[in-house]
Amino acid sequence: MSDGTSPLAFCKMEGAGNDFILINGALFELPEPGTLAERICARRTSVGADGLIVVGPSRRSDADARVRFWNPDGQETSTCGNGTRCAARFAVLEGLAPDRMLIETLGGDIDARVEGDTVNLAFRTVPSLSLDITVTGLEGPQLGHRADIGVPHLVIPVAALPDGPLDPVCQPLRRAPELGPEGANVNLAEVVNRHRIRIRTYERGVEGETLACGSGSLSSAMTLCAAGHVDPPVDVETHSGSVLTVRFRRDTGGVFSNPELEGPTRVVYRAELGDLDSPG
DSSP states (O other), X not given: OOOSSSOEEEEEEEXXXXXXEEEETTTOOOXXXXXXXXXXXXXXXXXXOSOEEEEEEOSSTTOSEEEEEEOTTSXXXXXXXXXXXXXXXXXXXXXXXXXXXXXXXXXXXXXXXXXXXXXXXXXXXXOEEEEXXXXXXXXXXXXXXEEESSSEEEEEEXXXXXXXXXXXXXXXXXXXXXXXXXXXXXXXXXXXXXXXXXXXXXXXXXXXXXXXXXXXXXXXXXXXXXXXXXXXSEEEEOTTSOEEEEEEEXXXXXXXXXXXXXXXXXXXXXXXXXXXXXXX
């Protein structure tokens, strides 16, 4: 248990460029994980990461692990694609779960398969897709697609991804009134061919671009399929250059099911964080 003064052991991991701080919830109880996330996810002044993840045993008899996620702004989020992939591998490394496991998250149950550094997720959540919605951006109305697989995403198809910063375009869209009070993550998506796309993602909670986004990859691939531009499986090239593979089923009625996300994970380092009560 962490009492604020005892060293807190953690593992820094990354999945396709998304980096996370992972903590074994069976060994450490965090009284204020949101506050901790704000402090240790800060780049340049602390460890730095796209999120804090606590992995522990599930309280349910039918699940192997329970995973919770906090954004750098201290807000808990229901699920995270690449974060769950890292969590699954971390659970195996920590002896918390076998290499075939069922993970419990606030956004729904996820089956995970760990094979070396590659992790495949099969989501039990039924995705929600809405095509051709109009949202209000800085330059006026913008047409896009909305998807939710535990986390809301806005997908904007583009002929070619921009080279410059995403903030000027995506920051207003992330908080577009049509997306509700919590807004959504924003993905710019370029179709390369029927089985490959490229995306860049601006994530809420991070309030900036991340090098990859698992749920954004799923959302972009499925909405572009629904719009008639791609077919599964879809390779998604992220801003880091890593490729995530998205698989799903689409029945004759156009209903999507059985979404899967697969890609690499990597342990960056392990360390201890001490003196958690000190300022800064």
